[in-house]
Amino acid sequence: MGRGRQKAKATRQAREIKYFSPQTDYSALERELSAAKDRRAERDDVHSNEDEYSGYADEYGDDSTEDR
Template sequence: MGRGRQKAKATKQAREMKYFTPNTDYSALQRELSGAKSASARYPEEPAEPDYSEYEDKYADQFDDWDDDGGTRRIG
């Protein structure tokens, strides 16, 4: 397919996508958005996330300068 035909086809597809207006079922959208009141009511068997606060600063003194590379990193 030549460049002119290819460009015309792409333009036609873009125009169809831009002006495409599907029928929207607003009542179904409202049911979906107001269906469940909370995530815990939907998934009661899902366990709570464990508490990792006791490990937060366990190794902080060993890795004080973890992100410090001494300014030798080249950018660009």
């Protein structure tokens, strides 16, 4: 394809993308966002009961004071 035809095709495709407006399903969007919020709340509940670094306490315990 020559440069002129290639540029015309790119311009046509860019124009199609720019003015393309699909129908938005707002109820599906609402379901998706509420599900993400529910998952985030569940994840926060699990982590709120446990100290962020408690998993390291058993492994590294009192050894850090012996190195000094």
